Amino acid sequence: MLKKLINIIVFVPLAVVLVVLSVANRQTVTLALNPFEPADSMLSVSAPFFVFLFLAAIVGLILGAAVTWFAQGKHRRRARNEANEALKWHREAEKQRSAAERLVQPTLPTPQN
Structure with missing residues (x-):
């Protein structure tokens, strides 16, 4: 919520300024990319x-x-x-847990007649 409010406080005035500048500066200008010969039409x-x-x-x-x-x-x-390391340790813990469960499982008594 705070981030949204800060975005509104920053971007709405910025958008207003850009729109005002766009309306006020509609005249055509030439951007010359050759600093040594600004009249060069190839680089403007x-x-x-x-x-x-x-x-x-x-x-x-x-x-x-x-x-x-x-x-x-x-x-x-x-x-x-760190995510890969956590996955590795999670797999290791699961492997150890299943091994411990196999060791703890009670053995079924064999029927004696």
Whole structure:
């Protein structure tokens, strides 16, 4: 519940700001990828400014998610190893339990005539 509330408090104002910026920045701008000759049309892209804003937000989200995923890799590996270890010990306990049950089972008396 708290996480949902925090998400609403953070993402709703962020969405409002992005929509306002999109409406206010509809003019076409040119993104020049050649810093030495900005007039080079081969390395430039023209689009409305809000397209670049949304692309920057999307790229930021993807990069942030990738960095977080790689940073948590050691924790996922440790959890996977511990789960495998727990399964191994669970199987061993079951094996020992069944062996103990076989030893404790009472032997049926043989009928004597």
